[in-house]
Amino acid sequence: MTHVPSTDTPTVLLVDDEVELADSLALWLERRCEVRVAYSGREALQSFDEDVDVVFLDQNLPGLPGETVLHELRRDSKPNTPAVVMLTATPSDELSELPADDVLTKPVTKSDIFDAVARFADDAHEVTAE
Numbered sequence: 001m002t003h004v005p006s007t008d009t010p011t012v013l014l015v016d017d018e019v020e021l022a023d024s025l026a027l028w029l030e031r032r033c034e035v036r037v038a039y040s041g042r043e044a045l046q047s048f049d050e051d052v053d054v055v056f057l058d059q060n061l062p063g064l065p066g067e068t069v070l071h072e073l074r075r076d077s078k079p080n081t082p083a084v085v086m087l088t089a090t091p092s093d094e095l096s097e098l099p100a101d102d103v104l105t106k107p108v109t110k111s112d113i114f115d116a117v118a119r120f121a122d123d124a125h126e127v128t129a130e
Contacts, residue, residue: 009034010121011051015044015069016058016087021106025056028110033117041069048073052082053121056104056113059088059095067098074099083120 011034016022019039026035036052038044041064044057055073059066070084083101087108095103101120104112 010053010117011036012117012121013038013044013047013052013055013082015039015041015056015061015066017061018058025108025113028113029117033121041065044069045072048082054117055082055084056116057084057086057100059086059090070098070100083116085116085120 009032012029013036014022014025014029015038016025017039022037022039026037029035034051036047038047041061044055044061045064048055057066057069061069066086070086073082073084084099085102085104086095086098086100087104087106088095089106091103091105102116104116
């Protein structure tokens with residue numbers, strides 16, 4: 001399903017228990033996106049709503065792991081399904097079986113993050129402009 005955003009500015013949800021990494025990613029994105037940051041899986045689910053276009057989701061979160069959050073987002077998503085990009089320090093074949101749209105291996109670069117936003121959020125915004 002394609003997410004139809006409500007504004008011209010994409011909304012990104014960053015989820016990582018590494019506070020410095022999450023905050024750095026937020027600083028990179030805040031000039032061109034609405035940014036929400038969550039430091040745990042439970043916070044991520046509380047911060048998520050239909051306005052979110054792209055979720056960057058750490059695989060290894062304490063308490064509620066990234067895989068569980070991903071399945072919850074996919075299960076609870078109504079017609080507007082956001083793109084979910086998994087962030088992992090240790091890529092494995094198991095990640096390819098998850099219903100994520102992409103997987104980025106840490107350390108991620110600014111280019112990795114902006115490319116993912118361009119692929120997933122910007123494409124959705126172009127669809128609404130047509």
